[in-house]
Amino acid sequence: MNYQMHLFKGAPDDEAIKMIQYYENLALEYDPRGYCVCSSEGKDSRVLGHLYRRAGVKHFYLNNMTGIDPPELVRFQRKNFQEYRDAGYLAYSVKYLRSIWELMLKKKIPPLRTVRYCCAELKERRVQEQGNALLSFGVRKHESRARAQNRDELEIVAFGKKGRNIIMPYDNEENRRTFEVCYANKEKRLNPIVDWYDEYIWDYSRYWNLEQCSLYCEGFTRLGCIGCPMARKAGREREFARWPGYKEKYLRTFERMIEARKAEGRIIYDYARTAQDWFDWWLSDRPTTDKDEAQMVLELSEY
Template identity: 65%
Template sequence: MEYQTSLTQGQPDDEAVRLLQYYEALALENDPRGYCVCTSEGKDSRVLGHLFRRAGVKHFYQHSITGIDPPELIYFQRSNFQQYRDAGYLTYDVMYRKSMWQLMLEKKIPPLRTIRYCCAELKEKRSEHQGKAVVSFGVRKYESVKRARSRNELEIALPRQKNLIMPFDDGENRKIFELCYRDREKRVNPLAYWNDADIWNYSRDVKLEQCSLYSEGFDRLGCIGYPLAREQNRRREFSRWPKFYEQYLRTFDRMLERRRQCGDAILDYASTAEIWMEWWLSDHVQETAGAGQLSLYEL
């Protein structure tokens, strides 16, 4: 089935507000607390939360603790959550079930652009705080090719299948969204069609404070070492926060030992923790790691 890129008209912020107001009744039917706004308090999350407050719809906030976010972003998030609580909103901080270092040891590989097991465990796993709430993320189609194909303004998560996605309209799609998939996880992504300029223009126009790291030249904030980031940015992160580099290196060393104990392949580019780290940080490797190198990456 083919979908139009968008059925909304007008300015992106006005349409985002209209979308949230349009589905508020569905959100309240699923959970009396309203929407669950999943936020890291990075630039997209900040805009997302502001749109919810501007729309005047009932919602609460959830933040996933990853253990590998920049310290400055963590302090910024804590301060913002206190402000949300002071304004009467519910907030939840969700601790990871398994740390990044535990996940790497279990998988015996670092996360790659094509194998990002960390996102599913650290950020996307549904928590008990969410209940049956309609969730909202600051994901945007412009961020990656995969998101351009798979993310839309409205989504229904189907087990072991691709998400059912649909554009925003007031016709048959809404009936399907509300009735046929009543017990499935529902997601509303009002930033799906926003680009970077939209994010920064909106932040400027409404005088929305963003994390100080952006003013230092960081263009994205998230997990330190995140494999979707370019090599230059990842090296800059490790230079800024060297203790995370040291922890990654120690975990690479433990992964090698685990692979030896299990009799798994150890190839030339992973013969030592330091060599493996340099291989992992390479943009070329991150882009091309695939079928030809899966002897090391069998999960």
């Protein structure tokens, strides 16, 4: 391929397309609709879908609506999914069963880095529309060349005790692999761009004139759930400044969690006496070993 992309050494898009084509028969064995391309329509999954269309393999699209994605991304996803349908592809948008607000009230603890109960419900939940299909994700294990590490082609996803240490499909972790099999539910996952660097995503999008969500032009580098505990404090603050209505919703939910905890006679943590205090604590950039967080994890495991 004669790109001016000197960065594209080894033509990773050709490699990805070959891989997608190679596994197509397997995908068809699992589901006659072919691959299930899981897409939020963020930059990585947008590229992933484009690779599938270029590969000419059977596939369909699935989007898990989280209810806390940025409104601009939601509109972009809806528009793109309609275009995929117009082009003859199946494209499903599936709504959560319980909102993040309902989940927080049920747990009475906000989602934490160490307890991402919301991922399992909002993003990881098996849905009827996916059938038995071989899933494909746009996860990548490094954001930049600087973070590159050795890689393997095949890995089995191992589940930790009590559901911890699970690699969620939307995670970008160093140990993501191209082909993954999840023991817990036998799901198979193909991650064709797992080794791509950020530059590849942007070079590819420019080369193919692939429209990306407008929020990237505002300086956002990663798009996902507003307020996600996995993101850094500065990024979350920026999100709450950009979408203050979501901050209000979180604060209201923290308030209701405090009321519910009092009603049930549960501990009211020192740093969580008011909704604002708890929210500020939650937003602080704590290490994962933080003892307060560890205490909440322990509490959660006891209920």
